[in-house]
Amino acid sequence: MRGIIVTKGCEFFIEVGNQELVVEIKRKIEQMLGVPVDSQTLSVCGWELMDGLDMEDYPIVTEGTKIDLTIKSKAIPPNYSNKIQIIVKFSARKINIGVDRTDTVRSLKEKIHIIDGTPIKRMSLFFSGRELEEEFRNLSEYGIHEFSEIVVFLKTMNRLRDEPPSRKLSLVVQTSSSLLNAATIPLEMRDTSTVNDLRQLLLSRKILPVDDYLFIHKQRIMHENCSLRWHGVENGDSLYVFKGTVSRSEY
Template identity: 65%
Template sequence: MTMRVMIATSEGEFLIEVDHKETILEVKQKIEQLLGVPAAFQTLSVYGLELIDGLDMEDYPIVFEGTKIDLTISPPTESDTMIQITVKTSSKKIHMMVDKTETVRSLKEKIHIIDGIPIKRLMLYFSGIEMGDEYRSLSEYNICDQSEIIGFLKTTNRSTTEPASKRLSVLVQTSSCLLNSASIPLEMKDTTTINELRKILLDGKVLPADDYFFIHKQRIMRDSFNLRWHGVENGDSLYVFKGTVSRGY
């Protein structure tokens, strides 16, 4: 399904047609054809949330017909180190722009945002060699433009018992665009599901009766999964938006 969205820059606004199935990177490439600005120098955001290259337009239910998407352009420099890579996991092939000076840990965090793979269980391989040192840069593993990286999920010992639940202090942030802007401190167990979190907020009349979805580190949170599964840590912020999410979230 196609829709038209408004791209807003510091110099003006223009409409482009996009498809719900298009990736954010593909949208950037359309803008590159129109403006001549390389995708590597573009940052797209909606309501302050950066749109991640490896995700699709439909991964952002806050994007609808006529929505304004902010475009920030970083001017190219002679020392620019942005490259395009492909990451293959068991569930999908991800195309993304990265800085080759960033660390393996940073790349794993981006893959977690896009594919939901727990960072601690993710192993990355390039040319048959494991990228085992999370604090080495991608360039130190000879990652260059158009490189393909393979991601595997570490198997867990079935005899290992599930760790005991722990209490987390989190900050729930409501959108100034869709709700009255507010910061709500909460303390709950890391085994609390998103459905349970929603019920806590509705029962306490913190939120009016309506449909909501939550975002953590720029990834939509799944209703039936708990905070631990989403990688939420003590002191993290969760963002709540009005609306519903399809595709099994």
């Protein structure tokens, strides 16, 4: 299959075998770009691909999957701070808010609500003319930096929809080859259940051993306290589970 290697300023295709080790893919990149293997970090959806595992251990990597290549460079300057100030602009006023570069769009909305009292459901946030639609993405992923201006549009009450009733979903949880030998686990859950509810269900039924886990839906890491509905999970969808915890790169 072909994967797409994405790095700053460019992207290119690379042939990837199902049983090919991550470190072997790095060697191919070294031959193509001249970047030493030990200077490369490969990741999908913010989750690092480990050298000793092969592509069968990462079922989210399929034909055309984008694999992010990070090249280690010089150390971060000592005066670098992950904290930044941004400007939040309403129709008639502006406020300054201190945020973390890795804060999500959702957490920014929550901060605005705490400071200003604006209901979260009424907010639509825009940066450089682009709506920040994906609430689980962090601010750095949208290119937001020190003194960026975020514009808040307020939805009118008649545009706010009532939450639809809860639905039961039939799901398949797929493990990697290194976890339960690539087991396929059918489940039924309400779409209002959170990812943590899913985790606890699998642990309580002793389907999964006690450990830290990541859940993936459509190549995106799922957030523990958000519902299946919030993640866009539909009836019949597959979710992938891996051992590990989320660790985002600092910008």
